[in-house]
Amino acid sequence: MNVGCVPSKIMIRAAHIPHLQTSHPFEGMSRRAPEIERPSLVRQQQARVEALRHAKYEKILETNPNIHLVRGWARFRDAHRLIVRRPDGSETEVAADRILLATGSRPAIPDIPGLAETPYWTSTEALVAEEIPEHLVVLGGSVVALELAQAWLRLGARVTVMARSRFLSKEDPALGEGLVRVFEEEGARVLLHTVPEAVRYEDGRFILDTPAGEIRCDRLLVATGRRPNTEGLALEKAGVETAADGAIVVDDHMRTSADHIYAAGDCTDQPRYVYVAAAAGTRAAVNMTGGDAALDLSAMPAVVFTDPAVATVGYSEAEADRQGIETDSRTLELENVPGRSPTSIPVVSSSWWPKGPVAACSVPRCWRRRPARSSRRRRWRSAAA
Numbered sequence: 001m002n003v004g005c006v007p008s009k010i011m012i013r014a015a016h017i018p019h020l021q022t023s024h025p026f027e028g029m030s031r032r033a034p035e036i037e038r039p040s041l042v043r044q045q046q047a048r049v050e051a052l053r054h055a056k057y058e059k060i061l062e063t064n065p066n067i068h069l070v071r072g073w074a075r076f077r078d079a080h081r082l083i084v085r086r087p088d089g090s091e092t093e094v095a096a097d098r099i100l101l102a103t104g105s106r107p108a109i110p111d112i113p114g115l116a117e118t119p120y121w122t123s124t125e126a127l128v129a130e131e132i133p134e135h136l137v138v139l140g141g142s143v144v145a146l147e148l149a150q151a152w153l154r155l156g157a158r159v160t161v162m163a164r165s166r167f168l169s170k171e172d173p174a175l176g177e178g179l180v181r182v183f184e185e186e187g188a189r190v191l192l193h194t195v196p197e198a199v200r201y202e203d204g205r206f207i208l209d210t211p212a213g214e215i216r217c218d219r220l221l222v223a224t225g226r227r228p229n230t231e232g233l234a235l236e237k238a239g240v241e242t243a244a245d246g247a248i249v250v251d252d253h254m255r256t257s258a259d260h261i262y263a264a265g266d267c268t269d270q271p272r273y274v275y276v277a278a279a280a281g282t283r284a285a286v287n288m289t290g291g292d293a294a295l296d297l298s299a300m301p302a303v304v305f306t307d308p309a310v311a312t313v314g315y316s317e318a319e320a321d322r323q324g325i326e327t328d329s330r331t332l333e334l335e336n337v338p339g340r341s342p343t344s345i346p347v348v349s350s351s352w353w354p355k356g357p358v359a360a361c362s363v364p365r366c367w368r369r370r371p372a373r374s375s376r377r378r379r380w381r382s383a384a385a
């Protein structure tokens with residue numbers, strides 16, 4: 001939360017202002033080059049993060065005498081006992097009849113020769129950096145990479161985005177293709193299906209050997225996905241099973257393979273969003289205290305806070321096809337949306353229309369179950385929704 005979600009949304013909003021100053025789509029208002037004092041932006045952003053941290057989390061702990069906070073890193077001793085290593089190095093033991101695991105995730109760093117020896121950024125450093133890079137290379141093509149790449153682009157950095165496959169590879173291809181066009185129109189260099197073969201750092205510059213040639217930059221952001229924080233927990237001592245990537249396997253009641261141990265959030269095999277973590281956490285609490293609450297993620301909404309934003313809910317057209325569900329899809333180019341500049345990200349949509357700044361959505365329109373073999377897709381493009 002405090003090193004990802006909250007600061008990134010503040011940074012993205014701040015970066016939107018200079019973009020509007022230089023390139024808003026309206027006549028009759030001047031455009032001008034913004035003056036950006038990045039240290040002040042970071043100061044304000046982090047003050048807000050701290051205020052929210054206190055109001056939403058620490059205050060709850062302070063005002064609830066039934067919650068006993070032990071600061072430190074926990075690992076299992078056995079199925080009912082945890083050892084907590086405090087910041088001063090001392091250890092304490094905590095025993096419980098029910099346990100909730102919510103240890104989150106951390107950036108996954110790809111195994112690229114030389115990368116580990118360089119001072120690359122993850123999202124954590126990129127969000128609080130006080131200097132605007134001259135040339136930032138972003139590795140990754142998913143949510144965090146794209147949100148931060150566009151924010152830095154709008155704050156004045158030259159940006160190259162290098163994606164292993166395409167942008168938003170798990171979504172309808174039209175959404176990623178539209179974002180590539182937007183990024184390029186804003187001045188980013190986009191390299192799809194490109195992974196650096198090696199990285200080195202010399203005289204304050206990163207040098208990336210890539211299939212597209214040598215690329216030099218002063219900052220390198222690695223945003224190639226996240227890994228669950230489970231390795232240090234000694235889960236095997238408690239009989240808690242994990243998937244191949246280390247994510248704790250949970251059912252729709254957030255039960256793990258150990259009867260009395262529950263898990264929620266980014267450390268599990270559920271989608272990594274803050275509202276999924278919160279919904280899972282509250283349901284886990286109900287279930288751990290004798291209740292019965294399931295989490296239904298079949299129509300989970302998701303938003304990528306690029307501009308235009310990408311919103312999805314439910315099945316994509318391809319997923320619906322795989323399930324043998326007939327879909328009617330419509331694609332509306334964004335230039336048909338009043339008040340937008342004539343960029344060309346599509347709206348892949350249904351009769352449903354989102355509120356707010358969301359500009360791209362993907363929802364199967366008409367769902368009718370029929371055998372997968374005869375599945376057929378109808379799709380037409382129209383100037384009107």
Ligand SMILES: Cc1cc2nc3c(=O)[nH]c(=O)nc-3n(C[C@H](O)[C@H](O)[C@H](O)COP(=O)(O)OP(=O)(O)OC[C@H]3O[C@@H](n4cnc5c(N)ncnc54)[C@H](O)[C@@H]3O)c2cc1C
Nearest residue numbers: 001004005073074103104105123265266272273274275277
């Ligand atoms: C740059 C960025 C932007 C994001 N933007 C969004 C967004 O716009 N919308 C959205 O929904 N989601 C967003 N996310 C994802 C969101 O932040 C996570 O889904 C959410 O924070 C997960 O909550 P969590 O409680 O599972 O884990 P976390 O918030 O990561 O909390 C886990 C906590 O457990 C602690 N911990 C780890 N191991 C141990 C241990 N052994 N012992 C004790 N404590 C431990 C960690 O230090 C941490 O404090 C973003 C993430 C990033 C990185």
